Amino acid sequence: MKNQYFKGLKCTHCNKEYGPDADLLLCPECEHLLDPFYDYEALKRDWKKLDIKSRPNDIWRYKELMPVVDFDKIVTLGEGGVPILDCPEIAKELGVKEFYIMCDYMLPSGSLKDRTIAITATKAKEFGYDVLSCDSSGNKAASVATYAARAGIKSVVFVPDTTPAAKVAQSLFHNATLVKVKADLSTLSEMYRSVIRSKKYRWYDCGIDNPYRYEGKKTYAYEIIDRLNGRAPDYILQPASLGMSIVKAWKGFREARELGMYDGEFPKMVCCQSDKVGPIVSAINSGADHVTPSKRVPTVASALAVADPVLNGEETLKAVRESGGTGIHTDDETLLHYWKKLAGIGIFCEPSSAIGVASAYKMAKDGKLRESDVMVAIVTGSGFKDIGRVEENVSMPEKSVEDLNQLYAYIEETDVG
Amino acid sequence: MKNQYFKGLKCTHCNKEYGPDADLLLCPECEHLLDPFYDYEALKRDWKKLDIKSRPNDIWRYKELMPVVDFDKIVTLGEGGVPILDCPEIAKELGVKEFYIMCDYMLPSGSLKDRTIAITATKAKEFGYDVLSCDSSGNKAASVATYAARAGIKSVVFVPDTTPAAKVAQSLFHNATLVKVKADLSTLSEMYRSVIRSKKYRWYDCGIDNPYRYEGKKTYAYEIIDRLNGRAPDYILQPASLGMSIVKAWKGFREARELGMYDGEFPKMVCCQSDKVGPIVSAINSGADHVTPSKRVPTVASALAVADPVLNGEETLKAVRESGGTGIHTDDETLLHYWKKLAGIGIFCEPSSAIGVASAYKMAKDGKLRESDVMVAIVTGSGFKDIGRVEENVSMPEKSVEDLNQLYAYIEETDVG
Numbered sequence: 001m002k003n004q005y006f007k008g009l010k011c012t013h014c015n016k017e018y019g020p021d022a023d024l025l026l027c028p029e030c031e032h033l034l035d036p037f038y039d040y041e042a043l044k045r046d047w048k049k050l051d052i053k054s055r056p057n058d059i060w061r062y063k064e065l066m067p068v069v070d071f072d073k074i075v076t077l078g079e080g081g082v083p084i085l086d087c088p089e090i091a092k093e094l095g096v097k098e099f100y101i102m103c104d105y106m107l108p109s110g111s112l113k114d115r116t117i118a119i120t121a122t123k124a125k126e127f128g129y130d131v132l133s134c135d136s137s138g139n140k141a142a143s144v145a146t147y148a149a150r151a152g153i154k155s156v157v158f159v160p161d162t163t164p165a166a167k168v169a170q171s172l173f174h175n176a177t178l179v180k181v182k183a184d185l186s187t188l189s190e191m192y193r194s195v196i197r198s199k200k201y202r203w204y205d206c207g208i209d210n211p212y213r214y215e216g217k218k219t220y221a222y223e224i225i226d227r228l229n230g231r232a233p234d235y236i237l238q239p240a241s242l243g244m245s246i247v248k249a250w251k252g253f254r255e256a257r258e259l260g261m262y263d264g265e266f267p268k269m270v271c272c273q274s275d276k277v278g279p280i281v282s283a284i285n286s287g288a289d290h291v292t293p294s295k296r297v298p299t300v301a302s303a304l305a306v307a308d309p310v311l312n313g314e315e316t317l318k319a320v321r322e323s324g325g326t327g328i329h330t331d332d333e334t335l336l337h338y339w340k341k342l343a344g345i346g347i348f349c350e351p352s353s354a355i356g357v358a359s360a361y362k363m364a365k366d367g368k369l370r371e372s373d374v375m376v377a378i379v380t381g382s383g384f385k386d387i388g389r390v391e392e393n394v395s396m397p398e399k400s401v402e403d404l405n406q407l408y409a410y411i412e413e414t415d416v417g
Numbered sequence: 418m419k420n421q422y423f424k425g426l427k428c429t430h431c432n433k434e435y436g437p438d439a440d441l442l443l444c445p446e447c448e449h450l451l452d453p454f455y456d457y458e459a460l461k462r463d464w465k466k467l468d469i470k471s472r473p474n475d476i477w478r479y480k481e482l483m484p485v486v487d488f489d490k491i492v493t494l495g496e497g498g499v500p501i502l503d504c505p506e507i508a509k510e511l512g513v514k515e516f517y518i519m520c521d522y523m524l525p526s527g528s529l530k531d532r533t534i535a536i537t538a539t540k541a542k543e544f545g546y547d548v549l550s551c552d553s554s555g556n557k558a559a560s561v562a563t564y565a566a567r568a569g570i571k572s573v574v575f576v577p578d579t580t581p582a583a584k585v586a587q588s589l590f591h592n593a594t595l596v597k598v599k600a601d602l603s604t605l606s607e608m609y610r611s612v613i614r615s616k617k618y619r620w621y622d623c624g625i626d627n628p629y630r631y632e633g634k635k636t637y638a639y640e641i642i643d644r645l646n647g648r649a650p651d652y653i654l655q656p657a658s659l660g661m662s663i664v665k666a667w668k669g670f671r672e673a674r675e676l677g678m679y680d681g682e683f684p685k686m687v688c689c690q691s692d693k694v695g696p697i698v699s700a701i702n703s704g705a706d707h708v709t710p711s712k713r714v715p716t717v718a719s720a721l722a723v724a725d726p727v728l729n730g731e732e733t734l735k736a737v738r739e740s741g742g743t744g745i746h747t748d749d750e751t752l753l754h755y756w757k758k759l760a761g762i763g764i765f766c767e768p769s770s771a772i773g774v775a776s777a778y779k780m781a782k783d784g785k786l787r788e789s790d791v792m793v794a795i796v797t798g799s800g801f802k803d804i805g806r807v808e809e810n811v812s813m814p815e816k817s818v819e820d821l822n823q824l825y826a827y828i829e830e831t832d833v834g
Contacts, residue, residue: 057474077763083495106523131833150763156833161817166804172811173760177831180817191821343590346494346567384801387583394589400578400597404608414594416548416573
């Protein structure tokens with residue numbers, strides 16, 4: 001079945017339009033990002049009769065708002081529809097009305113990437129590619145390997161040689177060709193893009209220039225509105241590497257209001273980065289129009305450590321400002337504190353993923369929140385993704401007990417005895 | 418809000434009944450398993466107006482069929498409502514009409530246990546306990562630690578000292594008191610039960626005797642029927658340790674038909690175990706009324722290696738036979754083969770979890786399947802749970818590339834170059 005609502009791509013810079021079948025990365029005219037667009041009049045007319053709620057609870061529930069042409073080519077592992085957990089204890093500590101954690105760490109490959117890679121796997125099928133490719137700090141590589149396997153095609157992924165072993169093993173187990181590169185994430189990205197631009201290989205690029213991929217992130221907006229029974233929250237707290245989660249969630253909230261999924265105020269988008277590698281937040285806070293690359297230094301927030309977000313960074317600046325949002329830097333020590341705090345309430349995520357919650361506490365401390373505020377933090381990657389760091393942060397029992405006497409003795413020494 | 422439909426516990430052996438507030442493990446009269454029961458007449462009368470489909474997509478969508486008294490005490494991390502993936506390639510290879518994989522590896526703590534531990538965390542809150550406890554091969558421990566954290570109470574878990582490090586670290590990171598025991602799973606279970614029976618500690622036991630816990634597994638039936646748009650499949654393939662997934666899914670399918678969620682034939686329950694430690698399957702195939710404990714030997718299917726399923730084993734025998742089902746043994750080599758096959762189609766699970774799919778291929782080979790069959794295999798634990806074994810089964814790249822020339826040379830050597 002064809003998607004009659006998806007109409008094509010439009011350049012974010014020169015406004016040139018391309019048809020819905022265009023197999024493009026950046027705009028061929030001006031080398032800026034392309035943005036999918038839809039027949040919103042027809043969508044408004046038809047929205048109610050599409051009966052979204054009767055469909056399976058994944059991103060394809062909103063397939064008419066996805067940039068796919070042929071619904072029969074959809075590649076899916078049931079990504080989306082994750083729990084959005086009410087956390088009244090956190091709301092109380094922050095002094096706000098409601099606080100929710102959106103559990104993207106429960107997606108199929110264990111990270112947020114699946115919302116976007118499901119789209120690229122589908123586009124690869126539409127365009128007839130046999131290989132999916134990407135550069136990655138680890139999560140995107142795992143997602144690309146996973147969805148290529150589901151699609152029945154190959155994958156090739158490029159990761160820094162410092163990538164946690166679990167992410168590497170996961171990609172390899174799904175039969176990816178994996179290339180370890182001795183470089184930081186931004187340098188790796190430059191190398192990878194030069195390979196893609198050489199057009200030597202017929203790979204479907206799931207990297208930062210792909211105009212289709214990020215549309216999957218609009219589902220943040222749709223799912224949050226659905227969970228809040230037709231409301232938008234006051235703040236969305238999002239971990240940012242390139243910032244496209246913010247750009248596309250913002251697009252999603254604008255579309256959703258246009259389509260009548262909620263009314264009232266737009267939410268404010270909060271861009272959350274490490275203070276060590278957080279160039280977008282620096283630009284937001286300094287009032288700059290452009291993002292100046294940051295230094296390339298190690299941080300606990302390894303999944304977010306993009307020193308140069310290139311074109312995407314400016315799109316993010318625009319989205320944050322349009323929404324009336326803000327940017328928050330978090331230092332490594334604070335991040336680790338909130339990572340452990342989340343584990344203490346049953347949330348098993350990687351350190352980078354705690355940055356939204358950490359940022360909310362910073363906003364509360366700075367007096368920026370109101371009693372009536374409703375907030376949603378996206379928690380983006382599973383604790384399993386960096387299990388080495390989990391192991392570093394727990395005390396493994398040194399000895400095993402061998403019989404009942406030893407067992408009772410052990411219990412008596414603990415606080416549950 | 419109170420659950421007016423949950424009516425109490427009934428002994429599976431002596432039929433003695435207890436009220437819905439009973440804080441019991443085994444039947445105090447005869448030491449057999451207790452089974453929750455409900456006011457089915459009232460449920461039949463009210464089912465449609467409960468409007469199940471308008472609720473969040475988790476196990477609590479069916480809360481009236483759960484053995485909880487006070488809905489306000491529900492402890493949840495959004496468990497349930499997992500993807501049930503259509504796998505036409507597998508269906509074709511098996512020569513059946515439809516084959517689905519139910520992704521319980523995507524539950525919050527990474528395994529099926531969350532369906533049951535969400536119930537015990539809720540009961541602990543109802544009964545006023547401050548500690549959740551269990552014995553475990555690792556997954557249940559992680560789940561108990563996770564849900565205790567969400568409930569704001571403590572946890573104490575007992576695991577064999579051979580438990581994979583990831584499962585141990587996960588439990589500890591959620592602040593569990595973890596006791597490593599130098600013993601196999603059945604010996605550990607005996608030790609743990611003697612601690613519980615000593616009543617020395619006020620712990621809420623999430624172990625094998627708990628009458629509330631397993632009811633969460635009835636949701637297998639409800640979710641499958643919902644995914645198949647009001648149909649029941651012909652076969653449900655379930656990995657079995659004690660077999661309670663089978664017992665309770667079977668109960669769920671009987672209840673669901675009673676309530677009009679589907680009509681037509683009941684599904685047949687297939688009990689899937691390792692040939693090394695597979696005492697329930699041995700009993701099914703030999704026509705025995707009782708389960709004879711198997712030898713205690715290591716197997717790849719470590720999460721299923723219960724040598725003595727005690728009372729639960731007999732309940733499983735009954736359920737399999739009532740449904741017209743069967744039992745299938747799988748050897749380690751075959752299991753690893755299907756585990757890798759699943760990775761090759763995008764499913765990242767632990768080896769034990771591939772046993773349902775392996776069993777389906779055995780049934781096909783033995784000529785037991787028909788062209789019209791619809792089958793669902795439950796895939797129960799995440800690949801992250803035993804990442805060490807994943808790492809053993811992939812070839813890590815030995816070297817990193819350092820520049821573009823090396824990168825191109827590397828690509829040329831691969832099958833994507």
